[in-house]
Amino acid sequence: MVGLAVVSHSERAAEGIVEVAAEMAGDTRIEPVGGDGRGGIGTVPDAIGDAIDAADDGDGVVVLVDLGSAVMNADVAVEMSDAEAVIADAPVLEGAVNAAVAATDPSATLDSVREQAEAARGMEKL
Amino acid sequence: MSGDEPIEAASDGAAVVAAVEAVAERIEDERAHLTELDSAIGDADHGGNMARGWAAAAEAARDLDDPDPQAVCKTVGKTLMAEVGGASGPLFGGSLVFASAELDGGVTAENAVAFAETYLEKVEDRGDARVGDQTMVDALTPAVHTFKKSVETDGLPPLEALAKAVDAAERGVAFTVPIRAKKGRASYLGWRSVGHQDPGATSTLYILEELLAVAAAALDAETPDVDATSPTIPDEAAEGGAGDAADAPDAGEGGD
Numbered sequence: 001m002v003g004l005a006v007v008s009h010s011e012r013a014a015e016g017i018v019e020v021a022a023e024m025a026g027d028t029r030i031e032p033v034g035g036d037g038r039g040g041i042g043t044v045p046d047a048i049g050d051a052i053d054a055a056d057d058g059d060g061v062v063v064l065v066d067l068g069s070a071v072m073n074a075d076v077a078v079e080m081s082d083a084e085a086v087i088a089d090a091p092v093l094e095g096a097v098n099a100a101v102a103a104t105d106p107s108a109t110l111d112s113v114r115e116q117a118e119a120a121r122g123m124e125k126l
Numbered sequence: 127m128s129g130d131e132p133i134e135a136a137s138d139g140a141a142v143v144a145a146v147e148a149v150a151e152r153i154e155d156e157r158a159h160l161t162e163l164d165s166a167i168g169d170a171d172h173g174g175n176m177a178r179g180w181a182a183a184a185e186a187a188r189d190l191d192d193p194d195p196q197a198v199c200k201t202v203g204k205t206l207m208a209e210v211g212g213a214s215g216p217l218f219g220g221s222l223v224f225a226s227a228e229l230d231g232g233v234t235a236e237n238a239v240a241f242a243e244t245y246l247e248k249v250e251d252r253g254d255a256r257v258g259d260q261t262m263v264d265a266l267t268p269a270v271h272t273f274k275k276s277v278e279t280d281g282l283p284p285l286e287a288l289a290k291a292v293d294a295a296e297r298g299v300a301f302t303v304p305i306r307a308k309k310g311r312a313s314y315l316g317w318r319s320v321g322h323q324d325p326g327a328t329s330t331l332y333i334l335e336e337l338l339a340v341a342a343a344a345l346d347a348e349t350p351d352v353d354a355t356s357p358t359i360p361d362e363a364a365e366g367g368a369g370d371a372a373d374a375p376d377a378g379e380g381g382d
Contacts, residue, residue, distance in 0.1 A: 036211030042171070045207050045216065068311060069213035072252050076207060076216045 002103045002113045003029040003055030005085070006096050007048055007065045007074050011035035017064075017093045025100035031055040034070075043070045048077035056083035060110035062099050062117055066092045086110060088117035095120045132232045133284055133345075139193035141344040143184075146202055148336040150184035153177050156332055163325040167312035171212055172325040179210035179219070195233050199226035213253070213310065214326065217262065218333075221248035235277050235284045242270045242291075253309060260307035260319060262326035265298035269334060285345055288338050295331045302327045 006021070008014040014032035021030055033051035036042030048063070055061045061083055065074045071087065078085045088095050095117035102108055102116035153160070154177045161173030183202040190197055199222050206219025225245035228237055246266050255261040272294035276287035300323075307319035310326070 038211070040211065041169070042175070042211030044211055045220075069216070072213055072216040072220075073207075075252060076220050 001028060001057055002059050002108050002110055003031070003057060003061045004096060004099050004103065004113075005031045005033060005048065005051040005055045005061055005063045005074075006092065007043060007051070007063060007070045008032075008034040008092060009041045009043060009066055009070060013066070017096050020093065021096040021100040024097055024104075026104040028100055028103040029055045029057065030096070030100060043073040045073045045076040045080065048074050049081050052077060052081045052083050052085045056085070060084035060086070062103075062110065062113045063087045064090060064092045064096045064099065064117060084110060086114050088114045090117040090120045091123075094123050130234050130236050132234055133238070138344070139190075139195055139198055141340065142195045142198045143187045143190070143193050144344070145337055145340040146180075146187045146198065147184045148340050149333050150177075150180035152332050152336045153180045153329065156329070160325050160329055163323055163328060167307065167315055167319050167322045168325065169212075169311050172214065172329065175210045175212045175214055176218075176329055179206045179214065182206075182209040196226050196229040199223070199229060214329075216252050217249055217326070220252060221245045224248045235287075238284060239274045239277050242273050246270045255309040258305060259309040260302045260305050260312060260324050260327075261309050262324065262330045264302045264305075264324065265295040265327035265330040265334075268294035268298045269330075285338075285341055288334075288341055292331070292334045292338050295327075295334050299323060299327045299331050 004021070004025075006014050006017050008017065011032070011034040014034035018030045018032040031051040031054045033047050034043060037044050037047060052061045052063065063074050063078065063085055065071045065087060074087050078087060088099065090098070098120045099113050099117035102113045105112070157173040157177040159173070160176060161170055164170050164172035183205040186201050186205040187193065187198050190201060203219040203222030203224075203226065206222065207215045209215070210219065222245065225241045225248065228240040228244050231237060246263075249266060250256065250263055253261060253263070255263045257264055257267050269291040273287050273291040276282040276290045277284065280287075282290070302324035303321060305320065306317055307313045307315065307324070312319040312322070312324070
């Protein structure tokens with residue numbers, strides 16, 4: 001099953017987003033990760049790598065990210081990880097919900113889950 | 127050309143460790159200033175993140191049993207990535223790890239150019255930034271291009287080439303002031319980023335200045351005069367005539 005990692009500058013934001021997405025996620029593994037490792041705002045590649053590993057059961061991991069350094073540090077983590085991981089170019093919360101739903105599809109692949117996450121870019125609210 | 131001969135002082139790992147320590151000290155000294163620059167247009171974490179990262183990097187470099195230049199660069203890069211907690215981790219640290227591969231055959235003028243080019247390439251790729259986006263790329267690009275040209279075309283000794291590169295970086299920092307940020311946290315401010323000096327470009331300049339100072343000391347030479355008004359990008363200057371070369375630096379004086 002494709003897993004998810006949710007990366008935010010705020011650890012609490014990551015956890016909150018996972019809380020929302022998990023409602024739709026069935027048995028999908030979704031790992032939150034965020035913060036600078038000292039209780040502050042930021043992102044750290046090693047921690048993101050650990051989250052990717054925890055979310056991976058062999059079928060790969062789609063990584064959702066918030067701003068700037070989250071993207072870069074996730075990029076580093078993906079490069080260093082042994083797991084097959086891809087970053088979705090998507091809004092972090094909406095993308096996580098979409099990806100969570102997509103991952104429960106029995107025929108889901110890493111690409112299909114990422115595509116569904118990225119479909120959230122065009123989501124209209126009003 | 128003697129570009130493939132080892133630069134003796136730089137091949138000594140101790141000099142490279144000394145450079146890392148000098149950078150750490152300088153960044154700590156400039157911490158408040160970097161924070162102030164980042165407060166104006168960003169999230170005010172650049173000074174603290176960099177100071178913490180470089181302090182840890184200096185310690186890790188000192189702890190190396192066999193500090194050859196490549197090992198020092200790798201260790202410093204990895205430590206920055208682990209400790210910084212922001213975009214500077216992958217940008218300064220990740221690029222350093224990646225570029226350290228170019229030092230495989232030791233530190234030669236040729237390898238130093240390759241190292242600089244690879245570093246720049248990685249920063250551009252990772253940050254998806256180009257010249258004119260109001261980022262560290264604005265300081266780094268002219269520095270790397272100038273270094274390459276000074277070594278390869280002008281045949282200058284590496285130390286003089288580095289001094290020219292520092293000049294170029296200084297003008298690059300000044301160039302970030304009047305432009306609008308298109309990458310990084312400052313880009314969220316749109317036009318309000320105009321008139322502010324980029325913190326990442328500034329710390330990049332500090333690092334280059336310290337590398338020059340330590341390289342000069344290690345080679346037991348006087349630090350070449352850093353003259354920010356000398357034309358170190360003579361390609362354009364030569365073609366455009368002396369007038370253009372003299373005019374160019376004026377555009378950046380608002381950075382002071």
